[in-house]
Amino acid sequence: MSDSPRVLLIAERFPPDIGGLARSGARTAGSLVKLGARVDVLAWTRTAAPGALQTVEDAGDVSPFARGVTLHRLGLFGSTDLSMQHTLDVLGYLHAKQRYDLVWGHYLSPPGFLAVAFAESVGIASTVSARGNDVDQLMFPPGDFARLLWTLQRARVLTAASADLGRKMCMLLGRDETVEVIPNAVDTGIFSPGPADPALRERLGIAPDEAVLGFSGELRHKKGLPFLLSALTEVRRVRPACLLVIGEVRPRDAEHLVAFRAEHPEDAARILISGPLDTPEAIAAHLRLCDVYLQPSLWEGMPNALLEAMACARPVIASDAGGIPEAVDAGRNGFIVSKALLNHLGQACLDVLSLPLEQRAAMGAAARQRIEERFQAHAEAEVLRRVLARAIPSRSS
Template sequence: MASGPRVLLLAERFPPDIGGLARSGARTAGSLVRLGARVDVVAWTRAASPGALETVEDAGEVSPFAKGVTLHRLGLFGQADLSMQHTLDVLGYLHARRRYDLVWGHYLYPPGFLAVVFAKSAGLASVLSARGNDVDQLMFPPGDFARLLWTLERADVLTAASADLGRKMAVLLGRDPGVEVIPNAVDTALFSPGPGDAALRERLGIAADEVVLGFSGELRHKKGLPFLLAALTEVRRVRPACLLVIGEVRARDAEHLLSYRAEHPEAAARIVVSGALESPALIAEHLRLCDVYLQPSLWEGMPNALLEAMACARPVIASDAGGIPEAVDSGKNGFLVPKALLNHLGQACLDVLGMPASEREALGRAARERVVARFQADAEAAVLERVLARAMPRSSA
């Protein structure tokens, strides 16, 4: 379907960046290609010189999700305003050569705002995708409410990672804009149940008698970093345990670990950080080591990492932030802790770890069944196809 629409997707993060936002961007771009679109992605990076534009002709080289996507990585300047102005110049340069039909902003700011600005200036259709806490960040100080509202009002089609995000956008607009909920999709063949790899456990230095509390992604405050540390402390008062961070700790949040290490040196020594894992298969291997997976987020869209852990049939404990309750039925396929009561996360861990093995296994099976039923690629593709038809009705007819 080489005659499909040309789509320009702007992403704040894209592989090889880690985290759910990067993976969902790659997955969206790759899914659009499989629907017949010709997709270019522009993503910012600090790995390139400021203002430098680097092109990867097939982004399948950096992510298996993005096969067939052309990736343009743009070096950031030290100042956000310079980066944004330069980005608009680059978008104009690319459009003159590629002739796009649709501009897609993946995350509300800055990519969503710039996508709508560029689309309006070039006379193109635009799609805006809310992914996580981007609505909340711009709603409240020091966020820019006026910019948020301007962007929402002028996008041709609004999409969201969860129904919760869609409701928030409808509240802000004072009307129902017909937000399309694009469910995150998990490769359930890759993220699947199985025994933990003993050799991997040994390489990570996890003792045979330790229970593994797991977290996946970029650990930072919004993901509940303080509550994870407090839970580790509480669990270790009762039984040997470690916290396995499958990913990295955001640099500016590392101070929390330093202060924790000063107060709880023995517990801090049992925080195992894998570092960035480029392969989804490696992430799945690490998830299978977890006795319980934790997602104590303060703000959320629909976390990929949680769904991947559920697909691996891990017992999960999560907050009720954002769209998480759309995936987790508390007591049936996992447990929810209210955001206001995340100080009880440690006790929730002990309660789950104290369950008979058969009950924990049943919990994990139910978690996987939910992902298989609602968060597969075919469900995502159906919504994306509808979004394309709404954004460009003439070309989709």
């Protein structure tokens, strides 16, 4: 193991945090371990005292994706500048002990910026991974365009969750660059077709005649929260339906639900929120309850939750944000609504729910086939191996 590359991955979110960003960080770290790297993760948390460093020797205890990863959780201070300055000190402490070969920023800011800045300061390689709306968010005020551009210019290897994000990174750099697109990998053994669990349906309070509109992850504005609410109202004018949120609503976006409850109390009563789920198996069981899965995102990289729903052979309706059209072929394995026309989401739901069961099943089967063809662990591992070879060629042979 002495010749194994030492990698430190910096992540803003990591299990037990919920959401696609946390899951993709765990999966990337775990996949690097399978390729023979020794991997540490530094992730921030508000559950620890400010500045406190907690270490989990095997992150498989918090996520099955991250077996063999050493996880360091660092308590945040009240202000971002203090937290980031202290993080640099902690990175120095960890590097003195482990002597990393590569620092990996999982999301462009702040993890990517810190990864590049620290790597530059100690003379080692860095790579950054654009995952979602991080490029769009930093391009415009109050985002920090100068920091974004510096990060992209100084990282040794650029990676992205979708080809769309890669094109945006090249546009900002003003030159062609080899951006490694790391396809999100779905465990198709866990996320698989199957019958809905009637006991789970009953436990969640879903009525026998209700159509289930599904969403998975942390629901917030960028994921299309207002359009999901209006779609629920529109569908319920025609037929019984509920909105199943597989996860939770981001606290600062909860005010949208409060306003919706005041205006549409009966519809709001049919919003069912599972809360955080402990295992991928539990998420898959909830996805199988969905008659149609919705991903009306305004900005995206390549949403894990959408891919997991497709792997479960759910009919999906998604926006055309980010890399979504790289997974969803409109009319073949799902349906696309332009992100400029998401006010039509409710009608799209009604159209899909009115299709014959055989046609919806065929759509779901085609969705699963797409996942099996393009979003499997072997495709992810191939790109990660290439990233390691480019970033630290002397340690990756």
